[in-house]
Every structure is written in C-alpha cells, then in structure tokens.
Amino acid sequence: MxxxxxxxxxxxxxxxxxxxxxxxxxxxxxxxxxxxxxxxxxxxxxxxxxxxxxxxxxxxxxxxxxxxxxxxxxxxxxxxxxxxQPEQLPELPSDDDIGRHLDKWLLSDALRSLSVEHRNAVISAYYLGHSAAETARRDGIPEGTARSRVFYALRALRLALQERGVTE
Structure with missing residues (x-):
C-alpha cells in the first residue's frame, strides 16, 4: 500500500x-x-x-x-x-581605516616605550629598509652591534605589544 x-x-x-x-x-x-x-x-x-x-x-x-x-x-x-534582508540592514559594513589607524597608534605607542637605540634600529631596518651595514655606517657602530640591536629591539617590541594586549 x-x-x-x-x-x-x-x-x-x-x-x-x-x-x-x-x-x-x-x-x-x-x-x-x-x-x-x-x-x-x-x-x-x-x-x-x-x-x-x-x-x-x-x-x-x-x-x-x-x-x-x-x-x-x-x-x-x-x-x-x-x-x-541584507539590502535593508541599517548599517552596512564600510571600508574605513579605523583598524589600520588603531594598529598604527598601538605600534607607535609600543615603539615609544623602547630605548632610543632599539627604536632607531627597528625604524632603520623595517621602515627605512636599511641593511645592517648601512645602519652601522650611519650610526658609526660595528655591523654586529647593529644586528644585535635589531634582534633585541624586536624582542622588546614583542614584549611591549603583548603588554598592550596584542597576542601572537
């Protein structure tokens, strides 16, 4: 049936x-x-x-x-x-730069907490794109010291960012 x-x-x-x-x-x-x-x-x-x-x-x-x-x-x-309906949402997402600006603010605040030598090493290597040899010539220090400063500056920057709530 x-x-x-x-x-x-x-x-x-x-x-x-x-x-x-x-x-x-x-x-x-x-x-x-x-x-x-x-x-x-x-x-x-x-x-x-x-x-x-x-x-x-x-x-x-x-x-x-x-x-x-x-x-x-x-x-x-x-x-x-x-x-x-999606076309009726009161607030559609927009392409604003708030996140990018907040990231810049957070990074600049963390960079300000570093020592002058470490801050200069990070800016020279990552923002200006200088090699360790160029940084050493500019600052009048040995090339090994320039590399060491970048290494320790990055560690200090990571710690400063973690203190501000940024996690890996």
Missing amino acids: TATRDARLQALHDENAAPLLRYVTWLTHDFSLAQDIVQETMLRAWKNPKILDADGDSARAWLFTVARNLVIDERRSARSRHEF
Missing part, C-alpha cells in the same frame, strides 16, 4: 512541483523561500491521504491554496516582520 501511495505522491510532485514553484516564486520574489514553501506544501500533501486520492485538478487546486496560505503565514510571522 505504501508503494502505491509513494507512487501517487511522486506523480503529484512531478506534475505540480514546477508550476507551484513558479507561482510561489512570483508571490515571494525569493527563490529559496519559494523552494521551502513548495517542500512544505508537498509534505502536507504526503500527510493528507485524501489529496493523494483526489483527481488531478482538485489536488492541484489544493496544493496552490496551501502554498498561498503558507506564503501569507510567512509574511505575517514575527520573523518576517523583524528580520532585515
């Missing part, structure tokens, strides 16, 4: 699903919502054995009526009234 019932439901679906989907899409202007409503309509047809036994026109009229009522129920629901 369930095999014939399933076959009748399959026939009902095959005959009416496409026109029903077009109708509900026309009503809602939302294809994914229309798919959900058609699925719910077919589920209700499956639960109602009288519809599976009805003739083609009666079953079709019942399906379209149920789908229309589901659309109305969806529009009346609290979810529909209180949820915003």
Whole structure:
C-alpha cells in the first residue's frame, strides 16, 4: 500500500512541483523561500491521504491554496516582520581605516616605550629598509652591534605589544 501511495505522491510532485514553484516564486520574489514553501506544501500533501486520492485538478487546486496560505503565514510571522534582508540592514559594513589607524597608534605607542637605540634600529631596518651595514655606517657602530640591536629591539617590541594586549 505504501508503494502505491509513494507512487501517487511522486506523480503529484512531478506534475505540480514546477508550476507551484513558479507561482510561489512570483508571490515571494525569493527563490529559496519559494523552494521551502513548495517542500512544505508537498509534505502536507504526503500527510493528507485524501489529496493523494483526489483527481488531478482538485489536488492541484489544493496544493496552490496551501502554498498561498503558507506564503501569507510567512509574511505575517514575527520573523518576517523583524528580520532585515541584507539590502535593508541599517548599517552596512564600510571600508574605513579605523583598524589600520588603531594598529598604527598601538605600534607607535609600543615603539615609544623602547630605548632610543632599539627604536632607531627597528625604524632603520623595517621602515627605512636599511641593511645592517648601512645602519652601522650611519650610526658609526660595528655591523654586529647593529644586528644585535635589531634582534633585541624586536624582542622588546614583542614584549611591549603583548603588554598592550596584542597576542601572537
């Protein structure tokens, strides 16, 4: 008996699903919502054995009526009234530079906490792009000392950033 019932439901679906989907899409202007409503309509047809036994026109009229009522129920629901569609959001994300400015502020604050030699070493190596040899010539120090200052300056900078809440 369930095999014939399933076959009748399959026939009902095959005959009416496409026109029903077009109708509900026309009503809602939302294809994914229309798919959900058609699925719910077919589920209700499956639960109602009288519809599976009805003739083609009666079953079709019942399906379209149920789908229309589901659309109305969806529009009346609290979810529909209180949820915003993406194009209706009151505040859409914008491309602002706040994060970049806050990062600059945080980094400059951490750099100010370093000693003058360490701060100059970091600025020379990472902001100005100087090599250790160029930094050594400019500051009048051995090249090994310039490299050592960059190494220890980076450790101190990492610690200063961690103290300000920046984690690795």
